[in-house]
Amino acid sequence: MNKIYKERPYYLNQIRPFIGSDLIKVLVGQRRVGKSYILFQLIDEIKAKDKKANIVYINKEENEYDAIVNYHDLIVYAEKRIIKNVKNYLFIDEIQDIENFEKALRHLAAKKVFDLYCTGSNARLLSSEIATGLSGRYIEIPIHPLSYQEFLQFHAISSGEENCLKYIRYGGLPFLANLELRDEVVYGYLQSIYNTIVLKDVVARFNIRNINFLNRLLEYVADNIGSLVSAKRISDFLKSQKTQTTPNKILDYLSYLCSSGIVRKVNRADIKGKKIFEINEKYYWEDLGLRNSLVGYKATEIGQMLENLVFLHLSRLGFKINVGQLDNKEIDFVAEKEGRKIYIQVAYLISDKAVKDREFGNLLDIPDNYQKIVVSMDKLIGDDYRGIKHYQIMDFLQHDELLKV
Incomplete structure (x- = not known):
């Protein structure tokens, strides 16, 4: 060609x-x-x-x-x-x-x-x-945007915290390998891609007239990565911002956005009873660069974006993914593939005993012997805590074999 x-x-x-x-x-x-x-x-x-x-x-x-x-x-x-x-x-x-x-x-x-x-x-x-x-x-x-490993290869750079943060900041669209990785350069390109996706794959495809409402909805999804959301909660928020809508309209528009591939829905499942809940799901972005081009990159949101990265990694590897519900506790991801199951918690930093107790404790409460993992940005971490593996995000994203047990 x-x-x-x-x-x-x-x-x-x-x-x-x-x-x-x-x-x-x-x-x-x-x-x-x-x-x-x-x-x-x-x-x-x-x-x-x-x-x-x-x-x-x-x-x-x-x-x-x-x-x-x-x-x-x-x-x-x-x-x-x-x-x-x-x-x-x-x-x-x-x-x-x-x-x-x-x-x-x-x-x-x-x-x-x-x-x-x-x-x-x-x-x-x-x-x-x-x-x-x-x-x-x-x-x-x-087909997905570049994985972290592909991002390093395409940009001819080595793994490390600085370059991992670039991946989080700019995402994995392949064409970025032709651009200088600076906000004013990258986000200009990504905003044009965002507009193309919204206009061609959502607005034109589904005959949407209120583009402003669609953008407001995407901004809400971008600001709530990793949070359980419902159509009613989104509707109430938008109404508080003087945007009139209904839960049914929200559900329709979220479906349109998912069909374009720009965002992905993850359902919530009861770990004990294996029931899939019909409300309060999570939405993640297929590319964090597109998300950041819309609402901006904020260092205070790295924890949310790490969770998004872990979701994308699991998705690329072909896992079926749910958010886990264990009584009143939440497990970030329950990933299943070929009869295997893996429970994963994601945190920015395991900064103190309270965070450690929450992230590891939730996993320890699960009454089975499937693999359990905590992923964070911590530089110096223990390999194992009461049978739970703890990986730095860069290692987790580069070594697929960590999820093969």
């Missing part, structure tokens, strides 16, 4: 086993997390192995593909470009911008002429439409 990029082997390794299969490979993630460049890397790998491979590439963000409006246009465009007696590959970027795209995918998959790949930024639209029309015929690969 004649593109210069840095590889992201974590995602390539997930996709490679399916190259050449009949399954449609669907890459889903917030805008500007690098989905297109992962496609470019796949294309280059395919061409390196098969010089005759026919690559058909469509990017709905580029004007030259404006004529592809609906599923019929897509089918006609693709089938005109089939070459006989060679392997044909079809790559479609931002497929959700094509009306009834799932009909085209179903048609093309049935023909078995193309090896199919697509990306999309609207998680709800993609999952619902593809699941309905293509059940059992696709594999979905979530």
Whole structure:
């Protein structure tokens, strides 16, 4: 594709086993997390192995593909470009911008002429439409902003508290590797991405008229990372700020925001009874840089942002995540994967006995023997406290094996 990029082997390794299969490979993630460049890397790998491979590439963000409006246009465009007696590959970027795209995918998959790949930024639209029309015929690969380890590699810097704070401050959108990491430079870029996500993936997609209200809601979510929130609580707060709304409207808008990928919802679950509560969930940002470009970076909020980072790390690794409720105590994260369960508490610093008793004590009260971890920014920490591991955030984010027991 004649593109210069840095590889992201974590995602390539997930996709490679399916190259050449009949399954449609669907890459889903917030805008500007690098989905297109992962496609470019796949294309280059395919061409390196098969010089005759026919690559058909469509990017709905580029004007030259404006004529592809609906599923019929897509089918006609693709089938005109089939070459006989060679392997044909079809790559479609931002497929959700094509009306009834799932009909085209179903048609093309049935023909078995193309090896199919697509990306999309609207998680709800993609999952619902593809699941309905293509059940059992696709594999979905979530793509996220750079992990901490990727951030270090992309920016050619080493791990340490200063660079970890840069990651917290500016986030992990890959293009930042081309910019000087200063507030006035980075936040200008991130604000343009924020506006694109809000306008294209929320306002236009769901026909929203009150953009100011949407921004106020996002500001509330940004200011309340790691806090249990409810639609009624948000509604009451906005009303106190002279913004009229209802809990039902709040729920709708939160759903729209989650579908764009800019924020993520985490439900609350009872640890003993395994019940999922229907109110009081938490919301985290897919990229902290976008969050900070909206409400500003404040050193006093590092504890909240550390919690957001731990959530993102667990999510990248494929864990199902809930907030744990144990009687009247809260466990920041209950992470489950492949029959394993891990309980995690996050704190900025374990600064005194009261903080230590709270963070470790909540975990000690859990009546099972699954892995329990405390994560903080502390430089000098003990390795183990009554069976509970204590990790510095930089180590936790760099060593996936810490979560393999």
